[in-house]
Amino acid sequence: MARILTVDDEPVILNILNKILISNGYDVSPAKNGEEAMHLLEKETFDLLISDINMEPVNGMEVLRFAREKSPETQVIMLTAFGTVSTAVEAMKCGAYDYITKPFKLDELQITVQRALEYGNVLAENKGLKERLMATNRLDNIVSESDGMKQVCEMIERVAPTDTTVLIYGESGTGKELVARALHQYSNRKKEEFIAVNCAALPEPLLESEMFGHVKGAFTGATSNKEGLFESAHGGTLFLDEIGAMPLAIQSKLLRVLQDMQIRRVGGTQNVAVDVRLIAASNERLESLIEQGRFREDLFYRLSVITIDIPPLRERVTDILPLVQHFLKRRARPDQPTISIDHEAEIILERHPWPGNVRELENVIQHALAFAENNTITRSALPPKLVESVGEMPAGESGSHAAASSQAAKFKGKSLKAFLRSKEKEYLSNVMNNLNGDKEKAAQALDISVATLYRKLSDKS
Ligand SMILES: Nc1ncnc2c1ncn2[C@@H]1O[C@H](COP(=O)(O)OP(=O)(O)OP(=O)(O)O)[C@@H](O)[C@H]1O
Ligand SMILES: [Mg+2]
Structure with a gap:
C-alpha cells in the first residue's frame, strides 16, 4: 500500500484530502503544519508528499526542499490556492512532481496522485536496474571463471569500501596489481590517487626518500624539498609492491607511520598528518x-588485517580460455576482423603450466596475434617452445582440467556399447576355444540359446 504524507494548515482541507485518499486505499499520515511534516519525513519513509504551499511559519516550499534532501525517493505534489500558480511552477523547478489548484476536483486529485506514485515506482525500478547492472559489470576487467578467482572478487567487493590494510599474495604475474587497483577503484578513495611503489626496485636510501620525501640538504644531492609518495597519495591509496624486499630500517619507519598516520620527511623536523590506505603485495x-x-612481525600484523590469496593460473585452468577471449577482445580494433582460436591451440594453452601466470598468457596471445593466419590462432601461431613443452608432457600428468579434456579426446568415438560388444566377443571366443568349438556346449555354459550364440558369433560390428 502506498504511503502518503499530507500537510495543510487548513484542517477542513486536510480532512477532505485524507478522506478521499483513504477511500482510494492509500495509507495516509496527516500533518497539521510544515514543522510536523518535516518531523514525520525525518522519522518515516513515504512514497508521496502532498503539501500546501501557503503555510505559517514553515511554508510548503521549505517542506519541499526538506523532503528532496532527506528523502529524494518521495514524490511531491503541491497544493496551491488559485492565483499562486507561479509559486507552484517554482516548486516544480525545485523537484515537485506536479501541483493541484484548490479547490481541487476529485478526479484531478486521483489521477495526479496515481501518476506521481507510478513515476516514483519507475524511478525506483530504474535505480534497482542500474545498481544490478553496476554489480554485474563491476569487476568486469578481472576474469574470474574459476572458484578461486570468484572468491578473490568477492573479497575485493567486500573490503574495497573499507579503509582496511590489505595484503595480497600471489606468484609473479597472477594479477596482484590488478587486484590492488580494483580495491582502490571500488573504494571511496577512487577520486584520489592510486600510487604504486616497488620496494624491490630501489636501494634503501632512495626508497626512504621516495616514500617519505626529504628536505633540502638532507643528503648530498637533496637540492630542494621533495614530497614523498605518502604525501602524494593523501586521501588515496598507496600500493607497496614486493613489500618483502623492504629493508628493515624502512619497515620500522613504515610501522611508525601506520601507528600514528604521520610522516616525517628525511632530514625534516616536522610531522605531517597523512590519510592513506595501504595495500601491500608479495x-x-x-x-x-x-x-x-x-x-x-609487528609490521606483518599491521599489514595483514585482510589477506587476499591469488591462486597461480595452473590451479585455475577454467580461467585460461576466458582470459584468452578477454585478451583477444581487448586487442580487437573496430576496423579489423575478429580473431578466433582453434580447438587444438586451446588445448595446448590449457595444458601449459604457466609459470609466468596471467602475464605469460597475455604475452603468448600477443605473440599469437602476430602469427595468426586467416584470422585464426592455430598451433603454428603459438610460440614453438610452448607447443614443444606441452607436446612432451605426458597426458594426465598435469592432473588438471586440461589433462581431463585430453583424456576425453582419447575415448572419442568409443561408446560404452562398442566397448561391451568387443569384450563380449573376446569372452565368446575364449569360451569357444576352451570347448573346442562345440557351439551347443558353449551355449549351455553361457546360458543362451544356440541361435543367439550363432547370431553373436556372426555379428561383424
Ligand atoms: N584475472 C585477470 N583478468 C584479466 N586480466 C588479468 C587477470 N589477472 C591478471 N591480469 C593481467 O595480467 C597482467 C599481469 O597482472 P599484474 O601486473 O596485476 O600481476 P602481478 O601479480 O602484479 O605481477 P608481478 O608479480 O609480476 O608484479 C596484467 O596485464 C593484468 O591486467
Ligand atoms: Mg606487480
Whole structure:
C-alpha cells in the first residue's frame, strides 16, 4: 500500500484530502503544519508528499526542499490556492512532481496522485536496474571463471569500501596489481590517487626518500624539498609492491607511520598528518621472511588485517580460455576482423603450466596475434617452445582440467556399447576355444540359446 504524507494548515482541507485518499486505499499520515511534516519525513519513509504551499511559519516550499534532501525517493505534489500558480511552477523547478489548484476536483486529485506514485515506482525500478547492472559489470576487467578467482572478487567487493590494510599474495604475474587497483577503484578513495611503489626496485636510501620525501640538504644531492609518495597519495591509496624486499630500517619507519598516520620527511623536523590506505603485495610468504629475520612481525600484523590469496593460473585452468577471449577482445580494433582460436591451440594453452601466470598468457596471445593466419590462432601461431613443452608432457600428468579434456579426446568415438560388444566377443571366443568349438556346449555354459550364440558369433560390428 502506498504511503502518503499530507500537510495543510487548513484542517477542513486536510480532512477532505485524507478522506478521499483513504477511500482510494492509500495509507495516509496527516500533518497539521510544515514543522510536523518535516518531523514525520525525518522519522518515516513515504512514497508521496502532498503539501500546501501557503503555510505559517514553515511554508510548503521549505517542506519541499526538506523532503528532496532527506528523502529524494518521495514524490511531491503541491497544493496551491488559485492565483499562486507561479509559486507552484517554482516548486516544480525545485523537484515537485506536479501541483493541484484548490479547490481541487476529485478526479484531478486521483489521477495526479496515481501518476506521481507510478513515476516514483519507475524511478525506483530504474535505480534497482542500474545498481544490478553496476554489480554485474563491476569487476568486469578481472576474469574470474574459476572458484578461486570468484572468491578473490568477492573479497575485493567486500573490503574495497573499507579503509582496511590489505595484503595480497600471489606468484609473479597472477594479477596482484590488478587486484590492488580494483580495491582502490571500488573504494571511496577512487577520486584520489592510486600510487604504486616497488620496494624491490630501489636501494634503501632512495626508497626512504621516495616514500617519505626529504628536505633540502638532507643528503648530498637533496637540492630542494621533495614530497614523498605518502604525501602524494593523501586521501588515496598507496600500493607497496614486493613489500618483502623492504629493508628493515624502512619497515620500522613504515610501522611508525601506520601507528600514528604521520610522516616525517628525511632530514625534516616536522610531522605531517597523512590519510592513506595501504595495500601491500608479495610473492613470498611474509611468515617465512619473519622466520629468517628479514621481516618485522609487528609490521606483518599491521599489514595483514585482510589477506587476499591469488591462486597461480595452473590451479585455475577454467580461467585460461576466458582470459584468452578477454585478451583477444581487448586487442580487437573496430576496423579489423575478429580473431578466433582453434580447438587444438586451446588445448595446448590449457595444458601449459604457466609459470609466468596471467602475464605469460597475455604475452603468448600477443605473440599469437602476430602469427595468426586467416584470422585464426592455430598451433603454428603459438610460440614453438610452448607447443614443444606441452607436446612432451605426458597426458594426465598435469592432473588438471586440461589433462581431463585430453583424456576425453582419447575415448572419442568409443561408446560404452562398442566397448561391451568387443569384450563380449573376446569372452565368446575364449569360451569357444576352451570347448573346442562345440557351439551347443558353449551355449549351455553361457546360458543362451544356440541361435543367439550363432547370431553373436556372426555379428561383424
Ligand atoms: N584475472 C585477470 N583478468 C584479466 N586480466 C588479468 C587477470 N589477472 C591478471 N591480469 C593481467 O595480467 C597482467 C599481469 O597482472 P599484474 O601486473 O596485476 O600481476 P602481478 O601479480 O602484479 O605481477 P608481478 O608479480 O609480476 O608484479 C596484467 O596485464 C593484468 O591486467
Ligand atoms: Mg606487480
